[in-house]
Amino acid sequence: MPVKKYQSYVPGRMIPLNTQELLLVRGKEGTLGIVKVGENKQFFLETDKEEIILALEPEDLLVASGFGTDDTIIKGLKCILFMIREVGSPFIALSKKHPASKRLKIVVSAGDRTRVSCSITPGTHPEQDVLCGSGEFDGVEISGVKGGVEFKNLKNGNFEKIQFDI
Secondary structure (H helix, E strand, C coil): CCCECCCCCCCCEEEEECCCCEEECCCCEEEEEEECCCCCCCEEECCCCEEEEEEEEEEECCEEEECCCCHHHHHHHHHHHHHHHHHCCCEECCCCCHHHHHHEEEEEEEEEEEEEECCCCCCCCCCCCEEEECCCHHHCCCEECCCCEEEEECCCEEEEEEHHHH
């Protein structure tokens, strides 16, 4: 896998990202995986009560949060983002007390902006502007902008870009 590393990230500066790339932000405890929505503009969110259609723009983002940093988590992030964007698998929001939420290793959100929070239960939020993540990413905001991604409140993390294919 060709990897492009960003040695230092300047807050407020856009990181270029196209639809053939996956941006990884690796911390000490967690990893974020980010892809552009691209041309598939319609996604489905399933809850126990309803199906919601998400209409997104090509510059919007799919953001996956993995609880770990090893190669298995990286492969999982890539796989789940591929399943949603390329295969059309739906997002699934569990009920607040669903026992599976404790076992989730990766959760995903979609939209033009995502805020990471460590104070929510993984996989239980149908609101697509908030995503459960490790404590080191708490409060980070990720926005899709023309040609790339911008971050707010990001204090640390190692950036890598890899090809988004399986």
